Amino acid sequence: MSTAHPATAPEPADLLEIALEAARRAGELLRDGRPADLGVAATKTSPIDVVTEMDIAAEKLITTFIAGRRPDDGFLGEEGASAEGSSGVRWVIDPLDGTVNYLYGLPSWAVSIAAEVDGEVVAGVVEAPMRGETYRAFRGGGAFVNGEPAHCRPAPEFSHALVGTGFGYLAERRAAQAAVVAELLPTVRDIRRGGSAAIDLADVGCGRLDAYFERGLNPWDLAAGALFAREAGALTGGRPGAAASGELTIAAPPGLFEPLQERLEGLGAWHD
Template sequence: MSDPIADRLALAQRLATEAGRLALRFFHDRDELEIETKGNPQNIVSRADRAVEALIRRGIGAAFPEDAILGEEDGRSEGKSGVTWVIDPIDGTSPFLAGLPHWCVALALVEGTTTVAGVIEVPVAEEQFTARRGKGAWLDGAPMRVRPGARLDNSLTAIGASHRTDPEHAAQVIGDLMRAGGLFYRNGSGALMLASVAAGRLGGYYEPHMHPWDCLAGMLMVAEAGGRCTTLPGPLQAGGLVMATAPGLWDDLARIAGV
């Protein structure tokens, strides 16, 4: 018997791989890209973002034309199936355009209001993170687990920020984290940092506000890898506060961040 979510996850993996290859070609020719801003000089988009999202949308439309799509660049298209694909074609556009390797393609599948599967493709590192609700999380097919025994004082804690972040709050969180014996980390891609928590590379992640395309896939990975996560409030497009950690960090980071 066909498994509709498994079929979509398999497609998401293929599309993420194809999208990653296209994005990597743009990455190697990034000096030729025209850059636009979206209301703030730090909120930028390039032709690469738009082309990668278009590739993913075409693939979804050909295989599952009744599914809805919510993409960072081209917004929402309605569907009838009850399944929504949430797309970030290039999460980490700033590092991408700066020639840094910390960017990825992120796809999440949402059934109703529940994230049921996710894929994060990291083209420069040639890695693919995947997760399915109730089934587990994997890095290139090998099971992922959050870091065992991780605490605030023995692991890296990632702190996300954007033009929407209050600078004073971010400074307070980083300062209190360091005063508690922790070290903070940031690479410019929230999706990739969340996947790194799931893989046990980071102990935790906190950001005051994330869009759903930035975080849904990674949050599911952390949960399926044995970690703890906040829950985004509705509606889907609104996003919200995100915290995701190995169990041993949760209480300390929640206290520091005021969660």
């Protein structure tokens, strides 16, 4: 990706405004346009990893909207949007995070849009229409839910932590993830599995979860939500010394992040 000259680099707040409008429009499309006979358009990593016609339509809406305002930017989207761009800005898009929830009529799904400048996420939006909530953040600007400041919870004792997680779609990975949860569950308050990584990360930032971890996330799953969690006071990362990635993503407040990371490292949560 080309590097933007510092003098011409866009302000994160300006990118956030574009992301907010794109996410709002996509959220309305998904909420109001969901057909009663919604079907599966394709499968991705496995027969149970689905993509619906609405994922595709929402991504097209988002990329068309953003390209109309910033035609030189790049894209990385879950449903195939890919463009190099020449501005130094790349949009990382999950048009429908929580597709299986959406397919079944469950409310925990979201539109996730993040903007990177020279490879660093500087603005992000998680739009959760069925919650009636918009989670937004830009680098150094704090985190907000529907305009109100968001903050993660202070670190509880490890045994009192409410921890969110998720599972992959490949059978071998699911078996390994289940083994990790079986070891972790007796040592924490409880485990939650919501089905949308973007919302789980936002919930850490809102104090609705004490922590979250998952193996196997893609950039579009975590980019906006992880920024929101960080701006709300949480730490994010992967294995010790590594950033959050597909290998492992962890979000938790300081004081809980470190022991959770150590525990997950010992349990081998970063491999199948």
